[in-house]
Amino acid sequence: MRKIKTASDLEKWRQDIIKKQKRDEIVVSVCGGTGCHAYGCKKVRDQFAKAIKKNGFMDKKIRLRFTGCRGFCERGPIVTIQPQGVFYQRVQEKDVDLIVSETINQGKIIDRLLYEDPNTKRKIDSEKEIPFYKAQHRLVLGKNGLIEPTKIEDYIGVGGYQSLTKALFEMKPEEIIEEIKTSGLRGRGGAGFPTGKKWEDCRKAQGNMKYLICNCDEGDPGAYMDRSLLEGNPHSVLEGMIIGAYAIGGSHGYIYVRHEYPLACKNAEIAIKQARRAGLLGKDILGSGFDFDIEIAKGGGAFVCGESTALISSIEGRVGEPRSKQIHTVTRGLWGKPTNLNNVETWANVPLIIEKGSKWFASIGTEKSKGTKIFSLVGKVKNTGLVEVPMGITLNEIIFGIGGGAKNGRQIKAVQTGGPSGGCIPASLFDLPVDFDSLTQVGSMMGSGGMIVMDEGTCMVDVAKYFVHFLEEESCGKCLPCREGLKRMGQILDGITEGRGDEETLMLLEDLSQVVGDTSLCGLGKTAPNPVLSALRYFRPEFEAHIYQKKCPAGVCTSLIQYSISEDCTGCGACAKVCPMKAIEGEKKQIHRILTELCSKCGSCKDVCKSNAVIVQ
């Protein structure tokens, strides 16, 4: 690695890297994102390395690249081969030799590994043509497939750190802030505070030392975009932070990342080391006389530490508890000094804005929400994964266009956005444009970008109960409404799902939810009732069915349902075999029967029944 002392050094290095990369005739990229790791992409990569070595491609130069998350996690592990641009999905270890001998050696495409459009049954061989990618606008995530996160050369090769030189040598700090302000970038952590305004306030704040924090304490159930970004493209976050530090006048930065994200910690640490060695961090960055350094602060994994004041207190070494926010962190934050805290995605957007200009950025999105947003689309849709879409796209386009609609021919009922702080939006409102303000209007929020799709097999009371219990456990316990209130809300919801609810408890639940939201100390408590309130707003009949008819319409709440076998039963006996409680009896080829008193309502019989004879009531 070189030590870069001037901007022209960087440009020269970039040219050298591009020249060197041109020598590779074939580039095999194996996705190394979290989802693909679970599918065993590491073995696939190792197998590729072995196969390439074994076949000894003396005449061709092959580069094996282990990239960050490519987004299409449903179909992992993903392998792409350049320059043909072949896109293989669900690649297993055993497929590797075939790929090497067929595709790499002879240029043939293996049909079996291609993505098949479930609607048209057509095999698609390139990434761009796949409907999942077609509707996306991958500005921030786009580079993930082109670089190896542990190699700074890759990032510089695709134009990385160009924005930094532009910012350092062509712009004044005030100009950068003005640029961010006109771009209309808003905080991607959830609240959507204008980033430029925050930077300006922090720049104006009095203090001899200013800190910058990158918030990667992502803890929403079902959300994993921040980690994927930090894992897949850590240098873009670093570049954003250095530009931010120059604009604000910051001298030290922290990346707060939870220790449950080992890959994110590792890749960020490597990136910082590389940037330091290359002279992009530390004293006198690129010879501009500007000093800035970043270190990693690992969090213990508390959900509440995503809240800015709790996060700051965690970095200081104290218990992660929020404090009153009358005095903002931009005036008095970490160690009592002005502190600017932004989300990973916000920082990663900064280099793009500086590179392409605020006008370009402001042309994407809606009037008040600019740019793109990464969502983690999970739940009961065909294509789960990370999607990056321009603001203002409708929920329909995301769920049915990119997500491909419901699995198993079911109906989609609702989508939960914003994690535990957000709410459930019913299918009737799927025309809603997705931006900060419209989501808040319908009682949900953007949050950090989790999107959990639910179909008719999901009970909304059960969902509300799940989120309340999650928050009850994650509450720090400092303030009374959050600690006691959430506990009581959980108790009431438990009661409703067990058939103990009545009209009074429903009223109490609504009342309590509003007070908890009104009086809690921090964002966790203030937004905690959202899942309950939005479920009550849009799915009240479901609550009422639980209370008055003592029935769970979705067939989820075990205390309120009963399994039975209808006359469609062919007597195959499959259900009796899987029943863990031995609660099914019947002669062969005769209609079987469930003994209610023994039944544990696990649902295994329903899953195995081929003639759909098991009914839930």
Next chain:
Amino acid sequence: MERKTVKITIDGRLLEVEEGNTILQAGRQFGIHIPTLCYMEHLTPYGGCRICVVEISQDGGKPFVDTACTYEVKDGLVVQTQTPRIIRARKMLAELLVASAPNVKIAQDIAARMGLLKVRFPMEDNRCVLCGLCIRMCYEQMDGKALGFAGRGTGRKVSMPFNTRSETCRLCRGCDYVCPGVIVPCHGVKEPGELCGRCVRLDDMPYCCPEGTFGCFCDKNPL
């Protein structure tokens, strides 16, 4: 040296208060009652019990709810301490509090003050209301640092580090002195679910507390 003052409005009254005071302090200086639980003079405001919530609006903006004990006065603040929103919130907080600790006098007192007649939650019998007074007393006044919170959420409790008496504990009993949990309600330990509230029914019980010795919130001892 003359201190700078700011003008704020509490419940429609225009007050001139010294800078650096909180809304709670300002209110108390002018005899405006705001109930508290985790607040004590000379200890850092904690903002945990939320009983002292008030509605605040600034420069004609939308009113928001925050705690009076932590919010510092600023010129032009308009504070409401008795709006329906606040009364409803306090009543609910009192209900939550007394449901978790019915045998702590201050919880019963606050419930009585809020006019609570019925608790709709299953009663528990905690002795600690997690106000954190003992911890702040130990740390700030006695320089002890022998106490702290352990656990999270519903598992939170006051504890000495590693459950052993720390060397810094001098057995001064400052923690005991400030703890509201050691004072049982005036008329002894309650049955589960029972609310005290005698002090608000003085007409029914003229001899409830003739000497003011129980120190209920009534005239002799405002909370």
